[in-house]
Amino acid sequence: MKKIVIATVAVATTSLFAANTAGCKGCHGQNFENKALGQSKIVKDMSKDEIVTALKGYKNTAGFGHSPMKNAMAGQAKALSDADIEEIAASIATK
Numbered sequence: 001m002k003k004i005v006i007a008t009v010a011v012a013t014t015s016l017f018a019a020n021t022a023g024c025k026g027c028h029g030q031n032f033e034n035k036a037l038g039q040s041k042i043v044k045d046m047s048k049d050e051i052v053t054a055l056k057g058y059k060n061t062a063g064f065g066h067s068p069m070k071n072a073m074a075g076q077a078k079a080l081s082d083a084d085i086e087e088i089a090a091s092i093a094t095k
Contacts, residue, residue, distance in 0.1 A: 020080065020084050020087070020088055021088060021092075027040075028040070028043050032092050037068070040069050043092055046093070048090055048092075048093035049089075051089035051092055054073075055073075055077050055080065055088070056077075056082070056085060058070065058073035058074050058077035059074070059078050059080060
């Protein structure tokens with residue numbers, strides 16, 4: 001029973017991460033290797049803290065002034081909880 005619960009949690013977590021990053025991969029690439037719209041940083045090269053700061057900045061639309069990515073990213077980031085942002089950043093930074 002314990003193995004089933006652990007496996008279920010692992011699959012659910014993996015599915016949640018996949019769902020949270022599905023919108024990201026369209027612009028940033030399957031492995032976050034692309035400059036989105038030819039303008040963004042390459043996310044796979046960013047640290048966890050840089051990713052968290054960027055996503056929270058887009059979510060709160062603070063400090064991003066005239067960033068060319070502001071409008072595209074604000075909608076994506078606003079849908080994420082702070083826990084989602086931390087999980088996504090940790091996962092990307094370890095690839």
